[in-house]
Amino acid sequence: MPGGIHYRPHGGDHGRWIKLGRAYNRKPSEPQDDIPTDPNFPEIVLRGASRLNPGLQQYYGRLPRQITHHGGCYTMTEGNWPLIGPMKTKNAFVAGALSGFGTMAACATGALCAGWVLGTRLPEFAERLSLSRYDDESFLRRLQESASTGVL
């Protein structure tokens, strides 16, 4: 089973629900307003999760309607590294392309971006996370070859 199944209790201390999710769509697309959704999504997620927890098989074909929502798409660069730092427009900065790890990386991202804004001493990796990495073709090539675009 590939990674990417999200599976957790839902509804607080006395909740009797579980919440399932899965990022199985690996096809990159340009940003768009109306993201097409897969009508088979709930059943596919359920069947994936059932391999982990066979007890869920009893819900095959019996899912209540309107219990799903589309969580959105991961905003990512081709190498799946974020962009943090100055933009080409003077005094404009980006903290983005945080893919499926932006909640976990939020504090470090904010601190790094604030460092760029204030012009403080930055860690060595700061350049590689900024737009300037696109000026170094050999680094980009290595990144494309080695980077895992695996998402949570």
Ligand SMILES: Cc1cc2nc3c(=O)[nH]c(=O)nc-3n(C[C@H](O)[C@H](O)[C@H](O)COP(=O)(O)OP(=O)(O)OC[C@H]3O[C@@H](n4cnc5c(N)ncnc54)[C@H](O)[C@@H]3O)c2cc1C
């Ligand atoms: C399905 C899914 C699951 C995820 N799970 C995890 C997880 O388990 N752990 C984790 O660490 N991260 C997870 N992430 C990633 C995390 O949610 C994002 O990386 C994070 O929310 C990015 O934060 P952000 O502030 O950069 O962008 P966003 O949260 O996307 O905020 C951007 C905001 O800008 C607004 N906006 C856009 N354009 C304009 C405009 N022109 N004018 C004004 N406002 C505009 C948008 O409406 C939005 O409110 C997940 C993401 C997705 C999609």
